[in-house]
Amino acid sequence: MGAKKVVQTLSISTKRSNRLKFTPDDKRVLVSDMDGDEVVVLDAQTRQQIKRIKTGGRPEGIQMTPDGLRAFVALAQEGAVVAIDLKTLTVSSKLQTGPGADGMAWVK
Numbered sequence: 001m002g003a004k005k006v007v008q009t010l011s012i013s014t015k016r017s018n019r020l021k022f023t024p025d026d027k028r029v030l031v032s033d034m035d036g037d038e039v040v041v042l043d044a045q046t047r048q049q050i051k052r053i054k055t056g057g058r059p060e061g062i063q064m065t066p067d068g069l070r071a072f073v074a075l076a077q078e079g080a081v082v083a084i085d086l087k088t089l090t091v092s093s094k095l096q097t098g099p100g101a102d103g104m105a106w107v108k
Contacts, residue, residue: 010047012040018060023086024068030084032059032073039073041089051089055082063104074101 015035022029022044029042039059041050057075059082064071070092071084079099085092 008047010042012042012049014040019062021062021064021071023071024064024066028086030062030064030071030073032062034058034060039071039084053084053089053091055091056094057082061102061104063106066106072104074104076100076102 012031014031014033016033018032018034020029020031027044028050029044031040031042033040035058037055037058039053039055039062041053042048043050055073055075057078057080059073060076061074062071069086071086072081073084074081079097079101081095081097081101082091083093083095084090
């Protein structure tokens with residue numbers, strides 16, 4: 001097992017990074033920027049920014065579908081979750097959840 005140490009620090013100009021998730025294929029990384037109201041998408045290999053996606057609220061928890069087609073991003077203060085299409089990198093829908101949406105998980 002390798003040592004746990006910082007190998008690089010990235011400057012992605014977020015206002016308040018909250019969560020970070022790799023896509024199931026490990027090709028992209030999504031970072032929720034709570035105070036920027038957006039999700040920052042990075043290329044995992046080059047560590048370069050691909051896109052910034054406005055979420056319409058303060059993004060918190062991130063959960064990806066196992067097939068890697070969508071990411072769900074919780075907007076706790078808005079009582080909603082947005083679905084992001086990971087092929088087009090756009091918000092495809094918004095689901096009202098009630099207050100406090102944040103952590104998400106898959107249940108079988």
